[in-house]
Amino acid sequence: GFLRAGDRLRVTAQLIDVLTGDILWSDRIDADASDVLNLQDEIAQKILEGLRMELSENEQEKLGRRMTDNHEAWEEYLRGRDHFGRFIFRTLSAEDCDAAIQNFKRAVELDPHFALAYSGLGACYANRVFKGLGETEDYTLAESAFSKAFSYDPNVVEARVLMVMIYMARGEKKKARAEIDLLTKQFPNEPPLFFVKGVVHRLDGEYEESLKAFERLSRLDPAARAVSAYNRARIFVYKREYDKAIAELEIGERAEPNHPMLKLFRASTYYYRGDAEDAIRLMEEVLAAHPRMDGVRPLYALFLAGAGRQEDARAQLTEDALKLAKADHDTAYWAASAYAVLGEKDLAFKWLNKAIKLGNENKPHFELDRNLDSLRDDPRFAEAMARIGD
Known part of the structure; x- marks a missing residue:
């Protein structure tokens, strides 16, 4: 919760276990309302102190580093993350992705050294391809944005993780898999890593490893529950375990009932179990809502x-x-x-x-x-x- 009085801001924050509902940490923080960046740093530090979390060296370095001192650039970045999150986790709307791209572009115009904003921009372009909305040129745009991010911070995790998929698209499969192994050692708690790990294991026919990776994704980032569910459902279709696939999709639908990828992979499940007409009906609905x-x-x-x-x-x-x-x-x-x-x-x-x-x-x-x-x-x-x- 937030309370503002003049130029002072009081933040009451809680960290809750999404599986049990238990409050893991809570605190009240008073800060200067005009200094949002310092407030964010303080909240993050207090959460870590409250949970007595042990961080890797890379994670400690990441927490202590401020990515921009430009408040306007930071606000544009946050707006971009909001639009991008809606695109990935809820709507798959091209309009949300396009809005995120514009936010990230404005952020790097305001601060040309803002590595995270370049990474967000690249993530938008890359995910346009992943979600069937883009063009092959989007990978070129993504790689260009990631290169800019690396020029200011060579360890932007999101950019490094998504470059794995670009390596795959270029046929550099060994390089992609080697990078995944390295990232797993360096950044063992990053949600995007487990998305890409799950995809790579799926593409290698390593179904149990893929299921574990997507389960880990949803635990690290509860907002990704629908994404985890439709990806796990795909694995169960490969295993011809259609009831388990439907059960996974229902888990996702409880989190995000209108996510088009849940409907798309429900259609795929129907098709593979022999219900082509039901599959066609659902795909017609998906493409009517998302013609791009x-x-x-x-x-x-x-x-x-x-x-x-x-x-x-x-x-x-x-x-x-x-x-x-x-x-x-x-x-x-x-x-x-x-x-x-x-x-x-x-x-x-x-x-x-x-x-x-x-x-x-x-x-x-x-x-x-x-x-x-x-x-x-x-x-x-x-x-x-x-x-x-x-």
Whole structure:
């Protein structure tokens, strides 16, 4: 809570365990209302003292470092984080992401040395690709922003973590996995790290490790509960445990009932358990609300092809969708699956090989996915599986 009297501000803060409801720490802090940056530092320090937390050297250094002395830049940064958080955790609205980009751009205009703002800007561009909203050029913009962040602070964790996905998109899979291992040792409590760890384990077919990473994500950042849920649901679909997938999605829906990715992966769960029409209905709702999500159109094409609606399926494999598939491991695999069901083997192998090159090495799923059944007798399938791990 906040109380303001003239130029003084009283903050009453509590830290609560989201799982038990227990109050872990509480305190009352009086401060100068005009010095928000010092107030934030003081709150963070008191929380640590109250919890008697032991921090790593990297975490202590991070806590003690102020990223900007420009109050206006800091306010723009916080507004950007608010819009970005809504985009990731609640709405997946392109408008929220666009607003965050503008906030971060204004922040770096006000303070050209503001590493965290450059990182936030890069995160927006990168997540436009991850969420099926962007273009391949967004990765270039993301990498440029991350490079600026590193020039002022080489250890901005968010930027380093998301660069892993850019390495994957460039086919630098060994570099990506090595960076994940290094980051895990250096920053063991950073939520974005566990998101990317979960994704990389999923792409490697390491399902139990992926489930653990996404569970860790939701414990470190309760706002990410919906994100954790739909990613865990995907793993259970790979394992053909559809009831568990639905249970995970219901957990996410209790946290964020309108998150479009929950609906999208509920549709995917329905499709894989044999309910193509229900899957199509849900995907129609997702795309009606988010027409810019071109990256998920190949998945919709797969559902349509599976229901025998071949021309409707081909209509979803648009130039924009396939352009994004050149950069995204999942979109490429969905395109491969759709073309395989449509009986277009050459295109199916083109996109399957692209997915593998982009780091999608989910061999346990590839070997069981019925959508690829038409490819298995072709020697190119064995050749593609043999390239996994290269």
